[in-house]
Amino acid sequence: MSSRKKNILKVIILGDSGVGKTSLMQRYVNGKYSQQYKATIGADFLTKEVILEEDEESGNQGAGNFASATAGDSNNVKSNKKTATLQVWDTAGQERFQSLGVAFYRGADCCVLVYDVTNQKSFEHLANWRDEFLLHANISSPETFPFIILGNKIDVDDSKKQVSTRQAQEFARNFSADVASSASDNNSFGVPLFFTSAKGDLNVDAAFQKIAKSALQQNQYDMENNAFDDEEFNDAINIHLDNGAGSCQC
Numbered sequence: 001m002s003s004r005k006k007n008i009l010k011v012i013i014l015g016d017s018g019v020g021k022t023s024l025m026q027r028y029v030n031g032k033y034s035q036q037y038k039a040t041i042g043a044d045f046l047t048k049e050v051i052l053e054e055d056e057e058s059g060n061q062g063a064g065n066f067a068s069a070t071a072g073d074s075n076n077v078k079s080n081k082k083t084a085t086l087q088v089w090d091t092a093g094q095e096r097f098q099s100l101g102v103a104f105y106r107g108a109d110c111c112v113l114v115y116d117v118t119n120q121k122s123f124e125h126l127a128n129w130r131d132e133f134l135l136h137a138n139i140s141s142p143e144t145f146p147f148i149i150l151g152n153k154i155d156v157d158d159s160k161k162q163v164s165t166r167q168a169q170e171f172a173r174n175f176s177a178d179v180a181s182s183a184s185d186n187n188s189f190g191v192p193l194f195f196t197s198a199k200g201d202l203n204v205d206a207a208f209q210k211i212a213k214s215a216l217q218q219n220q221y222d223m224e225n226n227a228f229d230d231e232e233f234n235d236a237i238n239i240h241l242d243n244g245a246g247s248c249q250c
Helices: 003-007 021-030 096-104 120-124 127-136 167-181 202-224 231-237
Strands: 010-014 043-057 077-091 110-116 147-152 193-194 245-248
Touching: 003 077, 010 127, 010 193, 010 202, 021 077, 021 193, 021 202, 043 096, 043 202, 077 202, 096 120, 096 167, 110 120, 110 127, 110 202, 120 167, 147 167, 147 202, 167 193
Parallel strands: 010 077, 010 110, 110 147, 147 193
Antiparallel strands: 043 077, 043 245
């Protein structure tokens, strides 16, 4: 079994150019924010070590109920800590560079869709980003694959916001039904939605904690079902891990 399967959780961040994908990644991994904007060409990634706890409650069926590593103990909960490397991939949002990023979709454990609350078009394009990811990522079970939606730049004045909270919640609520419209058995309903600000450091850690938990669940599911047998591909993903960051600008 490859080291990628055991230790690395691959997360893909998608969304229009300028929505704040790079800023969110930098804020979470490095605790930094820059006003300077530079378009991503191809794909970049950063890594961060994470510790999660898998809770097994008496009477709880199945694994995958992951709690924060700082959560309090419960008399009825047995915790099993999981240490992993969260590998966060930031892909190009500009149309002319998008074809360079799709090569990195495969092997993802979670997909994060980001829109700018001050940009209606970026919100309307989320479904296109989702569909493109599913087309190129070779996901075995798209109806259960974890997606997370981030509405970024929530710190701006309300008068500048073009996407309402209600609109976003409605989209997230219907998201799974759209993905699994042809599935015969689908009990999931909606995907997690977070309103964030990379600039103001609002809700970023909470969002990525959920992302990491979802990625770990998916990673374990793939291991149990032998979803990844391409060792050459998995080894290629590890090329820059010694440096903690990497990029491909093709």
